Amino acid sequence: MATATAVVGLACSLWGRVGVPLDEGVFASQIWQLRVVRLAAAALVGAGLAGAGLALQGLLRNPLAEPYILGLSSGAGVGVLLGPSMGATLHLAAWATTPALAMLGALVTAAVVYGIARRRGRLDPYVLLLAGVIVNVFNGAMIMTLLQFTRQEEIFWFVSWGMGRIPEWLWHRPMLLGLCGGMILVGWIALFLRSTAMNMLSLGDDVASTSGVSVQRLRVETFVLVALMTSAAVALAGPIGFVGLIVPHVCRLLLGPDHRRLTIVAGFGGAMFLMLADTLCRLMGAWFQLGEIPVGVITALAGGPFFIVLLRRRAREGLG
Amino acid sequence: MSDASAILAASDVRFAYRAGVEVLRGVHLAAAKGKFICLLGPNGSGKTTFLKLLLGVLSPASGRIELEAKPLEQYSARALAKKLAYVPQTPTSALNFPVRELVLMGRYAHTGAMGLPSETDLQVARLAMEMTESTDVADRTLEELSGGQAQCAMIARALAQQPGVCLLDEPTSHLDIRNQLKIYRMMRRLARDWGMAVVCVSHDINLAARFADELMLMKRGAVIAAGGPAEVIQKNLLRETYDVEIELIPTSDGPPIVRAH
Numbered sequence: 177m178a179t180a181t182a183v184v185g186l187a188c189s190l191w192g193r194v195g196v197p198l199d200e201g202v203f204a205s206q207i208w209q210l211r212v213v214r215l216a217a218a219a220l221v222g223a224g225l226a227g228a229g230l231a232l233q234g235l236l237r238n239p240l241a242e243p244y245i246l247g248l249s250s251g252a253g254v255g256v257l258l259g260p261s262m263g264a265t266l267h268l269a270a271w272a273t274t275p276a277l278a279m280l281g282a283l284v285t286a287a288v289v290y291g292i293a294r295r296r297g298r299l300d301p302y303v304l305l306l307a308g309v310i311v312n313v314f315n316g317a318m319i320m321t322l323l324q325f326t327r328q329e330e331i332f333w334f335v336s337w338g339m340g341r342i343p344e345w346l347w348h349r350p351m352l353l354g355l356c357g358g359m360i361l362v363g364w365i366a367l368f369l370r371s372t373a374m375n376m377l378s379l380g381d382d383v384a385s386t387s388g389v390s391v392q393r394l395r396v397e398t399f400v401l402v403a404l405m406t407s408a409a410v411a412l413a414g415p416i417g418f419v420g421l422i423v424p425h426v427c428r429l430l431l432g433p434d435h436r437r438l439t440i441v442a443g444f445g446g447a448m449f450l451m452l453a454d455t456l457c458r459l460m461g462a463w464f465q466l467g468e469i470p471v472g473v474i475t476a477l478a479g480g481p482f483f484i485v486l487l488r489r490r491a492r493e494g495l496g
Numbered sequence: 497m498s499d500a501s502a503i504l505a506a507s508d509v510r511f512a513y514r515a516g517v518e519v520l521r522g523v524h525l526a527a528a529k530g531k532f533i534c535l536l537g538p539n540g541s542g543k544t545t546f547l548k549l550l551l552g553v554l555s556p557a558s559g560r561i562e563l564e565a566k567p568l569e570q571y572s573a574r575a576l577a578k579k580l581a582y583v584p585q586t587p588t589s590a591l592n593f594p595v596r597e598l599v600l601m602g603r604y605a606h607t608g609a610m611g612l613p614s615e616t617d618l619q620v621a622r623l624a625m626e627m628t629e630s631t632d633v634a635d636r637t638l639e640e641l642s643g644g645q646a647q648c649a650m651i652a653r654a655l656a657q658q659p660g661v662c663l664l665d666e667p668t669s670h671l672d673i674r675n676q677l678k679i680y681r682m683m684r685r686l687a688r689d690w691g692m693a694v695v696c697v698s699h700d701i702n703l704a705a706r707f708a709d710e711l712m713l714m715k716r717g718a719v720i721a722a723g724g725p726a727e728v729i730q731k732n733l734l735r736e737t738y739d740v741e742i743e744l745i746p747t748s749d750g751p752p753i754v755r756a757h
Binding site: 372373375376378379380381382383385386387388389390391432433434 | 548551552553572573574576577578580581582584592593597598601602604605653657663
C-alpha cells in the first residue's frame with residue numbers, strides 16, 4: 177500500500193505541462209521539487225480526510241457521516257480565517273496559530289453537532305445530517321462576516337483558499353506543512369490503535385461496552401482525533417469535501433467492515449485519491465488555459481452525486 | 497434465594513429515566529452460579545431496563561448491584577467484560593463480519609486493544625462455536641445466516657468472553673419453535689454444565705417455566721413473585737401480572753402449560 181502510494185506520487189510528479197528533464201537530475205530540478213512538496217501535502221490532506229471520514233462513519237454508525245458534511249471542515253475554516261487577525265494580536269507565529277484555531281473551530285463544531293443530534297444517548301442519523309447542514313450554513317455566515325473585515329488584498333487569497341486547493345506556497349512554509357503533517361500522522365496512528373474497539377462498536381453500544389470497550393471515552397477520543405486530522409487538512413488546503421465519503425466507501429466495498437484493515441487502506445487510498453485529483457486539476461487547468469482548478473471543486477463534483485446515491489440507498493433500506 | 501451464594505446480586509434497585517417516573521421500584525435479584533433465571537412480565541414492566549442496570553449500561557438511582565460482592569460501578573469496562581457478557585435481542589448490526597471474526601471479538605477484554613489473537617483466544621472461540629453449533633457457518637457473515645444461526649453466533653460471541661454471568665434480552669423473539677427450543681436448551685446447559693449464572697428476559701412463559709431454574713415475575717417496576725417454576729406458575733399471580741384470565745393445563749412431565757383468555 178505504501179509502495180503503491182509512492183509510485184502514484186512519483187508518477188504524478190513527473191506529469192505536467194512543463195516536462196521534467198528525465199535524462200539527468202530529475203530530483204534536482206526545481207519544478208520536480210515544487211511538485212513533490214505539493215503532492216506530499218495532497219497525500220497528507222487526502223489521508224487525513226479519508227481517515228477522519230472512516231472514523232466518523234464507524235463511530236456514528238452512519239455511512240453518510242463525513243467531516244465536510246457534518247460541518248467540521250467549515251468550523252476549522254472559521255478558525256483558519258480568524259488566524260491572521262488573532263495571530264497578530266497574540267504575537268504568535270502563523271504556522272502555529274492557524275492549525276490551533278482550526279482545531280478549536282472543528283472541536284466546537286463537533287460538540288455542537290453531536291449535542292444537537294443526541295437524544296437519550298442515541299444519535300438520530302437524519303438529525304445528525306440536518307445538524308451538519310445547519311452548522312455549515314452558520315459557519316458559512318461566520319466566514320462571510322470575517323471576510324467583511326478582511327483587507328482587500330487578502331480577500332482573493334481567502335476566497336481561493338475557501339474553494340479547497342493544495343497550495344503551491346507550502347514550499348515556503350515548511351513549519352506549517354510539518355506541523356499539519358504531524359497532526360495527521362498522529363491522528364491516523366491513534367485511530368489505528370482504536371480500530372479493534374471501533375469494530376466492537378458496530379455491534380451496538382451495549383454489546384461493545386459489556387465486551388470491554390469504554391464507549392463514552394472512545395467517542396470523545398475519536399471526535400478529538402477526527403477534529404485534529406480535519407483541522408490539519410483544512411489549515412493546509414481549505415475545506416475539501418467528500419474525500420472522507422468516497423474513499424472509505426470504496427475501501428469498505430472492496431475489503432469488508434474490518435476497521436483494522438480499513439484504517440490503513442483508507443489512509444493510503446485517500447492519499448492516492450487526492451494526489452491524482454490534484455494532478456488532474458493541474459493538468460486540466462493547463463490544457464484549458466484556465467489557470468488552476470481548485471481540487472475541492474473536483475471532489476465536490478464527484479462527491480455530490482455519490483452522496484445522493486448513498487442517501488437514496490439508505491432511505492430505501494430504511495434508516496435504523 | 498440467599499445473597500451469599502449469588503454471583504450477581506441486586507438489592508432494592510430503583511431507577512427513573514425522568515424525574516418522578518420510576519421505572520423500577522425496589523427490585524431484588526440474586527443470581528447464583530449454575531442457575532438459569534428468566535425475567536417475565538408484560539411490556540413496560542421494566543425487565544429490559546433492569547437488565548441494562550445489571551449490565552452496568554445504566555446506573556441505579558438507589559439500591560445496589562454487586563458482582564462477586566463488589567459494586568458494579570467499581571469495575572472497569574475490561575474487568576467487567578471478563579465476568580459478564582450480554583446477548584442483545586436481535587443482531588442488527590455488524591452484519592458483514594464473518595462468524596469467526598465476530599466470535600473472536602468476544603475476546604477483546606482478554607486480548608487487549610491491538611493484540612493478535614493468541615492460541616488460547618482461538619481455542620476459546622472454537623469451543624464457543626462448538627457449544628452453539630456455529631462451527632459450520634464460521635466463514636459466513638451474519639447477514640447470510642438464518643435468524644436462529646445468527647442468534648447462536650451472538651451467543652458464541654458472548655461465551656468467548658468466558659463470563660461467569662450471561663445476560664440475554666429476549667433471545668428467541670424472532671425465532672421459530674425449533675430454534676426457540678434450541679436456545680432454551682442451550683441456556684440451561686450453560687447454567688448446568690458450564691456453571692454460569694444465566695439471566696434471560698423472556699416473553700414465553702411456557703418455555704421459561706420448562707427450562708429455567710427460577711422465574712421472576714415483574715409488573716410496573718416491581719417484583720410480583722420470584723422462585724422456582726412451581727411457586728411462580730400460579731393462576732392468581734399470573735392474572736395479577738398480565739391482567740388476563742389464566743388457565744393452567746397440567747402436563748405429565750413438567751410445569752403446567754399457561755394459556756391466556
